[in-house]
Amino acid sequence: MKHLVLIILLTACLGNAFAERYKVLSMNSSHVLANKRPIRVGDTLNDQTIITWSQERQALSVFCLENRRQYLMVAYTLNSNGRSVKEFLLSQQHLSTHDGDGRTPGFHTRMRRLFDTRYALLDSIEISTEGIRFPETSYLLATFTYGDAIVSKRLEQRNGNIIIDRSIFIIDGVKLPPCDLRLDIEYHDDANGSMAFVKGDIELILIPEWLD
Numbered sequence: 001m002k003h004l005v006l007i008i009l010l011t012a013c014l015g016n017a018f019a020e021r022y023k024v025l026s027m028n029s030s031h032v033l034a035n036k037r038p039i040r041v042g043d044t045l046n047d048q049t050i051i052t053w054s055q056e057r058q059a060l061s062v063f064c065l066e067n068r069r070q071y072l073m074v075a076y077t078l079n080s081n082g083r084s085v086k087e088f089l090l091s092q093q094h095l096s097t098h099d100g101d102g103r104t105p106g107f108h109t110r111m112r113r114l115f116d117t118r119y120a121l122l123d124s125i126e127i128s129t130e131g132i133r134f135p136e137t138s139y140l141l142a143t144f145t146y147g148d149a150i151v152s153k154r155l156e157q158r159n160g161n162i163i164i165d166r167s168i169f170i171i172d173g174v175k176l177p178p179c180d181l182r183l184d185i186e187y188h189d190d191a192n193g194s195m196a197f198v199k200g201d202i203e204l205i206l207i208p209e210w211l212d
Contacts, residue, residue: 124165137191
């Protein structure tokens, strides 16, 4: 019996030792729980920490101490209550599809794979274009319906990344009230006047900077 207890304790210790840890950088609500206790900025969570939300658009920005990357966890629906940090990050990770014919995907296929089908917009979203070279004369255009109007907005590219932030709501110098959007992305190249559809119906969910 003593050996069994020792094995259980050692297993628990090893599990904790290999679990990734996440430091809470910011949050938009003070009513998010980790293992049934309130989360505060500066707290450290791990893969197995159980997160419980109380509102749909609560969000946590966390920094992984192992791979030095920043992540955003969002309660899209209250059905997500009681899931671990690891489950949240896996469920919100984009898994790209493949052509399945063994051929190297072309430029537009590779570009389409850059985009997920859903993004949570809290401050800014940076989409890496690593491995894809854009001509200087090219750009990406996001088109969406706002009220009764169809609006097109050129997406900023910075340091090899495509940027989606709240400036998408500034049209002709006028700042529109932010809201959820569905985006269609097109590729344009002014050098030859070419245009290609990239991806449609991308869900952009607006996350408030502060809920309480």
